[in-house]
Amino acid sequence: MLSKQQLIEYSEDARKNYVNHISIDCVVFGFHEGQMKVLLLKTHNEEKWYLPGGFVLKQEPIDDAADRILKERTGLDKIFLQQFKVFGDPDRSKVHNDMYQGLIPQEQNWFSGRFISIGYYALVDFFGVSPQQDQFSELCTWRDLDDMPEMELDHENIYKTALDTLRLQLNYQPIGYNLMPKEFTMPELQKLYETILGKKLDRRNFQRRILGFGILNRSEQPRKGGAHKAPYLYSFDLENYQHALTEGFKGGW
Incomplete structure (x- = not known):
């Protein structure tokens, strides 16, 4: 959780540079030692887990924003990235709204109000990734598909929807080039x-x-x-x- 001063500074910067109330959340899949893995972030001093994500710069195309966010978290260029769904439940940001309620006026709080999130999934080379945490996190790491922690907001729904989409893709498109080694x-x-x-x-x-x-x-x-x-x-x-x-x-x- 941000302090009052950090929230003021972050909200001012976000309102200046980013599109209001639109976010991007990414489900990053990798494959290692026979295990499918997902890249997650853990917040500072808390056992709270999130998908990598971020916001869209005011003059930035949506797909470019997703590429930028994933490069910041993985260090990779030219990631196989697929937009799969928009998530817009009115209460999806309630956790953040409640967290910062009354800390600063609502009209100044970037996290107040409703956020619509565009979901992307990425297929990446496990060994090519250098996980990097963001300013809200102390850890960015891989978790096994069968050992996923409880996630905040609606991120578990986003992750499960991405996995269902990937499984559906197997019926009509190939999978593997971005996940397997060269041979x-x-x-x-x-x-x-x-x-x-x-x-x-x-x-x-x-x-x-x-x-x-x-x-x-x-x-x-x-x-x-x-x-x-x-x-x-x-x-x-x-x-x-x-x-x-x-x-x-x-x-x-």
Whole structure:
């Protein structure tokens, strides 16, 4: 929570530079050691968790604002970023309204009134991210999909909506280029899909279907090492991958 003086200074700066009552909240997905992960912020001296987010500069396009906010939190340029929903419940900012009630006049308080938030989700390379906290937070870190803390405001709803959108996307667009390393095995790619979907997939059916999309290249040599038969390495065919993102494909997992 900001002090009275901090709230005055922040509100003055925000009213001067940002579009009033429009925010952006981002659900950042990464994949590491067979686990789907989400990037979260924890506030100073409190066990309160939020999604990375921010506000839109007055002369800034919405998508550019999302790119800027994610670069500040992750250090990454050219993130795969998808706008998925606008969140506008009248009471979604009630926590902040109550928190700063009476600290300064309502008309001077940037956090008073109603905020409409534009939701984006991002798919990023786990190893490429350098998590950076914002001025309200003491920690910016990854949390496993099966170990998510309770979040403030409506951020849990935003996160769950993003995950549902990502699962739906698997039915008509490819997933993986932004999450997997440059080369990977078929079991590793299947594990990504299973983690997102939250269910097991038949190995043979998965391999037949994913190869049928024509978005993978197989290396001539299998992965070296290991006691068992070494699996072949695959990489994404970027031209076909981009075509599938644009044109889509049919079916479900």
